[in-house]
Amino acid sequence: MTGTLVLAGTPIGDLADAPPRLARELAAADIVAAEDTRRLRRLTQALEVQPGGRVVSYFEGNEAARTPELADALAGGARVLLVTDAGMPSVSDPGYRLVAAAVERGIAVTAVPGPSAVLTALALSGLPVDRFCFEGFLPRKAGERLSRLAESAAERRTLVFFEAPHRLAATLSAMAEVFGAERPAAVCRELTKTYEEVRRGPLAELADWASQGVRGEITVVVEGAPEPGPQEWDDAGLARLVATREEAGESRKEAIAAVAKEVRRPKREVFDAVVAVKRDSGRAAPGRAASGPARTGG
Known part of the structure; x- marks a missing residue:
């Protein structure tokens, strides 16, 4: 018989928000894997419960190394409770590696729903x-x-x-x-x-x-972007999106392709918009020759 991995949501601020089932799981678990054992201690004191099993640390610095150990314990029949500092494990917190390892071995994974930022x-x-x-x-x-x-x-x-x-x-x-x-x-x-x-x-x-x-x-x-209309993205807007991606390190070809996909416009239209804005910019600055579509930035 294999064990069970329990992902437990913990309060994001007010400890009174802890789900009632959390105390029962803390008492029943063979192993409690905590992102911060000091915070776990404060939580257990607030809930007036003592962990029934061994408490180990499980945080970003040791997550990769400790996952196989916990996966082996699960395979051997242990009930492992995973808690992070706040909210649900795996959501911008440790947990994904252990869930993936448990799923790969066919081990049951369940959750104690809790507060979510x-x-x-x-x-x-x-x-x-x-x-x-x-x-x-x-x-x-x-x-x-x-x-x-x-x-x-x-x-x-x-x-x-x-x-x-x-x-x-x-x-x-x-x-x-x-x-x-x-x-x-x-x-x-x-x-x-x-x-x-x-x-x-x-x-x-x-x-x-x-x-x-x-x-x-x-x-x-x-708020999400407004529903795009046929004329919503003018040449300047399209060129600005391309320029932002170029500044972030993408080539002009990559940037144009990505922007075309984002705004659901043909790549040729985005390319033409970049060329048009560059041409107009060159006309506005007589001392500078207008450049072609080749990328000039770093």
């Missing part, structure tokens, strides 16, 4: 929630961040991101550049905690607010 932020944002996509954390480097955002420029579903407070202003500025300064968004801070705050407004306005400094756990919700 993604769903909580969506519900509080005031933005459409009928269709959405979760993007997690954006890359730290500015060029890679712009490239990732450019991939979502034409996404019509509501977008949800996690972000660190010290990078929030830069991220919102990049979003305003790629998505448009007036795109509606919401910054959800310290959800379910004492100083919970939801700030709503256009991306440019939120970026200006964040430049003063923001603390706490951050979830950003951004």
Whole structure:
């Protein structure tokens, strides 16, 4: 008989939000794998429960090395409970490797549903929630961040991101550049905690607010792109999307192909738009010769 892997959702702020079943699972598990054993201790004290089995750490630094050990324990019949610092394991937290290893071995995987920063932020944002996509954390480097955002420029579903407070202003500025300064968004801070705050407004306005400094756990919700009309993307808009991707390191050919797919326009139209804008730019600057379609940036 093989064991069972249990993924347990934990509170994202208020420990009183812990699901009732969590205490029972903590007491029954043979092994509790915790992202932070100190936070687990605070949680078990709040729930007035003692883990019934062995407690081990399972975090980003040891996830790859510890997964085989836990998978072997599951194969031997152990009930393993996986908890992360907040929310559901595997969602921008450790867990995916262990789930994949368990599935590969035919081991049962179940979950204890719990609080979710993604769903909580969506519900509080005031933005459409009928269709959405979760993007997690954006890359730290500015060029890679712009490239990732450019991939979502034409996404019509509501977008949800996690972000660190010290990078929030830069991220919102990049979003305003790629998505448009007036795109509606919401910054959800310290959800379910004492100083919970939801700030709503256009991306440019939120970026200006964040430049003063923001603390706490951050979830950003951004309204999806409007339904594109036949004339919605003019030459300048298409050229700007291509330029953003080029600045992030893509070749012009790659950028044009990606933008054409995003906005659902033929590649030839996007190429012609880039050429037209470059030609017009050359005319506006008499001292510079207009260049052809070949890429000139780095």
